[in-house]
Structure formats: C-alpha cells, structure tokens
Amino acid sequence: MPAEGAATAAASAPGSAPSPLVTDRGVTTVEEIVVRKLAGLAARQVPGVHALGSAARRSFDALSERIPGSRTQAGGGVAVETGQRQAAVDLIVIVDYGAPIVNVAGKIRREVVQAVEHGTGLQVVEVNITVADVLIPGDEEPPGEVDRALR
Structure with missing residues (x-):
C-alpha cells in the first residue's frame, strides 16, 4: 500500500491540498x-456483504462470540496504512450469493472512503477489495459443527 510514500509525496508536492490534520x-x-x-464498520453496512475476513476467521469469530467477555474485532479483515x-485500505470480504460483486465492491469503496475521510480527515488514496468467499444459503456451519471441528 502506497499511503506512507504517497503522504510524503503529497506533503512536498507543490499545490497539494491542505490537510485539516x-x-x-x-x-x-x-x-x-x-x-x-x-473502514470495517462502513464495509459491513453495505448490502451483500456477509462478513469481513476469511471463512476460517468467520469460524473463529463464531466460537469466540460464545466466550464470556470476548468480542469480534470491528477491524477484522481490514488492513490499513x-x-x-x-x-490506503485493504479489505477481505465474504459476499452473499446472488449479490453482484462488482456493485458490492463499488459501494464498499464509496462507503469506506466517505467514513474514513469524514471521520478522520485523512484522504483515502485507495481501497483494495479481495472477495475471499461467497456465502451460499445453507452453507454456514451450525454452531455445534464449529465445536466438533475444534475438538
């Protein structure tokens, strides 16, 4: 991700936009x-996004939600620089079956850019999206299956 180098270049570039930061x-x-x-909260609110992160992460989160005092991280499946x-933001998403991936990705980009720029004052230079899986109805493992798999 080029944010650090891009930020340095923007700071020294003539005519670069002033930053409120x-x-x-x-x-x-x-x-x-x-x-x-x-970025994670904005992406999760987009219709067609089932979850962020990989399928393995989803199973781990399902298990950890049942442990008292534990929480799923709001930033899981999100890397930033x-x-x-x-x-710059990188996202790993799982989309719902039937959701048009190109449209979902475009909406994720718009929502993430708006949320980060509005919330922080940082200029978002890129949002990279990896679609790691498609959730097919009936494909999810019931909680008991997750328990058995971990024993």
Whole structure:
C-alpha cells in the first residue's frame, strides 16, 4: 500500500491540498486502528456483504462470540496504512450469493472512503477489495459443527 510514500509525496508536492490534520499550530495523528474500525464498520453496512475476513476467521469469530467477555474485532479483515495526510485500505470480504460483486465492491469503496475521510480527515488514496468467499444459503456451519471441528 502506497499511503506512507504517497503522504510524503503529497506533503512536498507543490499545490497539494491542505490537510485539516497538519496545521501551523500542530499535527493531529490518527492511529491505524481508528481507520481500520471506521473502514470495517462502513464495509459491513453495505448490502451483500456477509462478513469481513476469511471463512476460517468467520469460524473463529463464531466460537469466540460464545466466550464470556470476548468480542469480534470491528477491524477484522481490514488492513490499513496511514501517513500524515493519506490512508490506503485493504479489505477481505465474504459476499452473499446472488449479490453482484462488482456493485458490492463499488459501494464498499464509496462507503469506506466517505467514513474514513469524514471521520478522520485523512484522504483515502485507495481501497483494495479481495472477495475471499461467497456465502451460499445453507452453507454456514451450525454452531455445534464449529465445536466438533475444534475438538
């Protein structure tokens, strides 16, 4: 992901747009975890997105949800790279069967860009999407199957 290099280039490029994060009174730094969470939450809200992450991650999350006090990470299936002014986002998604993948991917990009740029002030330079699986109705493992597989 080119965000760091792109951010450095943008900071030194003549005529680059000013950033609300870099001012004459100081610099605001947004940690990667913040961008991961915003991007993950935005992507999950897109119709046709069943989950983020791989099928193996989905099974692990199903198990961990039953452990008291544990939580599924909002940023699971999301990797980001941030600079002072820009961010790049990589997502791994599982889509619902019948959902048009190209349309879902386009909507994910729009929602992620809007959520991250609005929420952080960082310019999103790219959103890369890997469709790792398609969820076919009846394909999900019931919770008991996950338990047996782990024993």
